[in-house]
Amino acid sequence: MSKVANSIRRGLREAVAYAEGKADESAYRVHVPAKIDVKAIRASLNMTQEEFAGRFGFSVNTLRHWEQGSRQPEGPTRAYLLVIERAPKAVQKALQAV
DSSP states (O other), X not given: OOHHHHHHHHHHHHHHHHHTTOSOGGGOOOOOOSOOOHHHHHHHTTOOHHHHHHHHTOOHHHHHHHXXXXXXXXXXXXXXXXXXXXXXXXXXXXXXXX
């Protein structure tokens, strides 16, 4: 596995621990926004809902709820979406079957 993939996985595990309140907050400078514009992230990647959901492991139904505003992604998922927004190719590479 590549260094980039390992780094992303480690970062996602740390983000989840932080979001769940299990990490020492003083050791991190992490900001996960309270709200994420999922539709804008997907649109910036020029993907359909089906493509985005399939590529990043979401159900299309859940993605639609987020985009319609009837639900909001929770802490760890917001962190994951933020990583997708900032480094989509790295996330895709990390999720590829080995």
